[in-house]
Amino acid sequence: MPPRLRICPQCYHLLKHQPTSYRYLATASAITPAAPPFQTISSPPPIARFPRTQPPSHKPPEFRKSQLHRQYTSLLRSTPLLLLFQHNNLKATEWMSIRRELQFALEKVDNDLSTNLAPAIKIQTIQVGIFESALLVAEYFDPKQHRTASKPHPTDPSTQSSVSLANHTPTPADPTFRHYLSRTAHAAASPYKESHPLRPLLSGPLAAMSFPTVTPQHMRAALSILAPKAPTFPAPTRRANPGYHDATVQQGLQKLMLLGARVEGKVFDNEGARWVGGIQGGMEGLRGQLVRILGEVGAGVTGALEGMGRSLWVTVEARRSMLEEEEKGTSGGSNEGLANKGKEHSIGLWSVIWGRNPNR
């Protein structure tokens, strides 16, 4: 292409120094090499297009259901003990009064055990479809088993702007995203959708009661309020707790049904939940029972192993006392006779020890 600025023919002699300047330019370009051609076409931007705390997700994060999903996943990860109830059209006042009674009962248990778990134990209605998805993600997706994000991270201030980074474009399909709303989590959890044992329960209106630890005492108190069943879970008497027998509480409780429980990842039915709640003395009691059973087994094994040695010792000891008595009885005999007798006795003793017949 001809130069746009025309140079007048008289000025050509002024451009004689130009080759040297080109040489300088060539050395300069050798020090800092130009970017490879593919980078000039599609180079990854060194700055992430999303904040570190808000990575792109499978579902738009601004939706309520996405946030509920996060909330349920976090709940399921953190709570080892979850009770599931069906609630059939409870009114707000009924919920309120049931929660009040529950709080009283749990605080009472807290006072007895000197713990502070009552504020963390709560019953809430759940969105069943979202809860089901969150349950699968919480159980079958482990972020540690998936690929880590690129390093250095684009939002790290020490990352230079010229550094070449792995893919960090804001597409949710990027496998380096490992949060619970990511597409990776969804793909990891979705194959188990049909096979989860809690799945048949997850339909209709459900309420979940979550406990921060496995505490059978608190669970028993909660079940005796929400689903009383004598004799293990008796409802509080009218004298002990008149508020429990209010019309609103009783009408609300008639509409709550205990369906099942999830204890440390295992699914229990109605009776199984009551069995967990009925453990006497709580987890400490259970550990005590286990220690006692193991101790009994140990004592039995020691007794069985000890038995043979002990019986041998008893036999030998009996034989020795018998010999001593015989010696006392025959103390007037000759020395030779005694020596012979002693030899015979020693043979007899060894045969007893080895279980042989001395006359053979």
Added chain:
Amino acid sequence: MITKHITEVTSRFNPFTKPSKTCRVFLAHLPANARNTMKINTTVLERNSQEPSFLKLKFKDGKEMQLDTEKLKINDVVEEVDRHSRVLNRQADLTGN
């Protein structure tokens, strides 16, 4: 669903089976004050139970309705109940009550 003619509901189901959904959703369809107007007996079976779920209804005119929830979905149940309830509605309209 028209529930004002129902006087008694008896249901039994194992919540860990798929057909129990019909029973459970039917119970959720009953209004908040249903316990004041009808008698509701619910039995929740244990997990390993093989007993089939069922739903039994009684109406004001004495009709008993046994619904096989193993086969019927909730829409079918609602349809059955409404079919009879509409008849009762019509009778009530005609008698002027």
